[in-house]
Amino acid sequence: MALQETPVILPGHDFETVTETIAEVPLSKRFPLGWIGLMLIALGLAGMLQMALGWVLIKGIGIWGNNIPVGWAFDIINFVWWIGIGHAGTLISAILLLFKQQWRMSISRFAEAMTIFAVACAAIFPVFHTGRPWLAAYWLFPYPNVMGLWPQFKSPLIWDVFAVSTYATVSIVFWYIGMIPDMATLRDRATSRIKASIYGMLSLGWRGSARHWHRYEVATLILAGLSTPLVLSVHTVVSFDFAVSLIPGWHATIFPPYFVAGAIYAGFAMVLTLAIPVRRFYGMESLITMRHIDNMAKITLVTGLIVGYGYVMEAFFAWYSASPHEQFMMYNRMFGPYGWSYWTLIAINVVMVQLLWFKQVRHNTLALFVMSLLIGVGMWLERFVIIVTSLNRDFIPSSWGMYYPTIWDFMTFFGTIGLFLTLFLLFLRFVPMISMFEVKTLLPQGKVKADH
């Protein structure tokens, strides 16, 4: 071979070492101190979420800061932010699979886990914004109320219900299917009876026969093929919540691609936020290599540039529309009372992201870690800007108003971060965080040369 490809995993691994490195974490009896410490913080935050949600149920959604004219605020900002973060997981597990990107294999499992936990956090916001979540089932799902009236199928909000619930279901199914062979590995290696039976049940009795694998590979490929249009549709539909309305600042044709790119951008930043400490803490540097980090940083850069283009086009549309309301919206966004949030997001998502052009930055995990956290902030601000600054000063100055989040808004938001961390830490401890069988397919031991 003239062109030697950079190895995806570092040399020195064979089937046995891959199994050992990865299976050791869920099978060990040890709970590392760092894990326990983080878990306590995460549970503390999750407890705060419980308080905030409990109080919203008792008192009502009036405890939140959103009120006319800003009728949508933290509840939708955080929903869009979390859903967007989830997108990177599906991109890695589905789209990169279709493109045969082998480097995805080391990071797909925990990126998918991130997707599912992010969607779970996202769902909390619209469900609790209904005020009475126990009734939300028939407000949201296609089920008539006592008057025989059905949800309004011509509304993007109901499309959103279909898109997000399908996305959550398919992500969970895809994740679980991907884990079946690894669960069998844990079953076969478990030393305690309890672990062997739990992992045994989860593995469904998988035995890796040629027939099993054949159907399994076909099913995985189909699921990847189905998840790809699905993930693109989810943030498109989320953007329709805004784009189908007539509010200046929301009613823009660029929203679907701009939202999808923003979602992948924020999601890859989150994968970096998680991968950089995890590979270090669990000593997985030989499986999640600098090549992975570098590739993810490159995708972050590309999607960041698309997002930057989206900002430019939003401003251009406002000017080119010749509509005074659109132009005022843009002026208000840049120089109005929330101007600081607009310029902060530009500083992060347009200016700072340019650092990723440099290899030195892409190979400096500390810098990348800090940048990925800032990108999370930047993308949160993007949703804040789109939602709040489009609403706070509308057509009639007499109806203008300011939005200030309350302590409950903040408790709910930081609480979902706690919930996410709790779920993610449980995942790291009890599930193989890297797909063992997929990584093994990269090694010579499993490769078969063609017959002729």
Place this chain on the structure above:
Amino acid sequence: MAHTIETSNALHGVMAEFDSGQELVDAARKTMAQGFTKVEAYSPVPIEELNDIIHKTRTVLPKLVLAGGLTGMASGFGLQYWASVIEYPMNIGGRPEASWPTFIIPSYELTILFAALTAAIGMIVLNGLPQPYHPVFNVDRFSMASSDKFFLVIESTDSKIGEASAFLQSTGAKGVYAVAE
């Protein structure tokens, strides 16, 4: 290892162990060429060639998924049409009752949902899972099948089962074991 194995009705078959995917594939080719018919291979990683060598047929799963997807599309569209046109017609923004462009997204999502569930459940059911017990698990060495060893089994229903043990020894297997039923 090289002791002879009695083949009786109480046996599921005879199992041979290999160290790599290549050895397993070579052995599977030889086994099929030898005229054995009830053969199954087990590996820790998917090896595409094995299914072509041993079973020669492809799964019907893609066709099931297509049917599932079409059912999802029809149910999604049908649900919205029925609710908005037949069950409770309502004028919303002056749009037609059967305003099909607005029905596209839920139909699209349900297409994907039904197809994906068919793919997942179809794979599990066609594979005969969940199946907690299988004779191959009776072999102690088989616990390595999910880690780094490769196995080939000639089942006792094969008409040539009597020759199986000696034949598998000749393929260069690292070990040959009887699989109790």
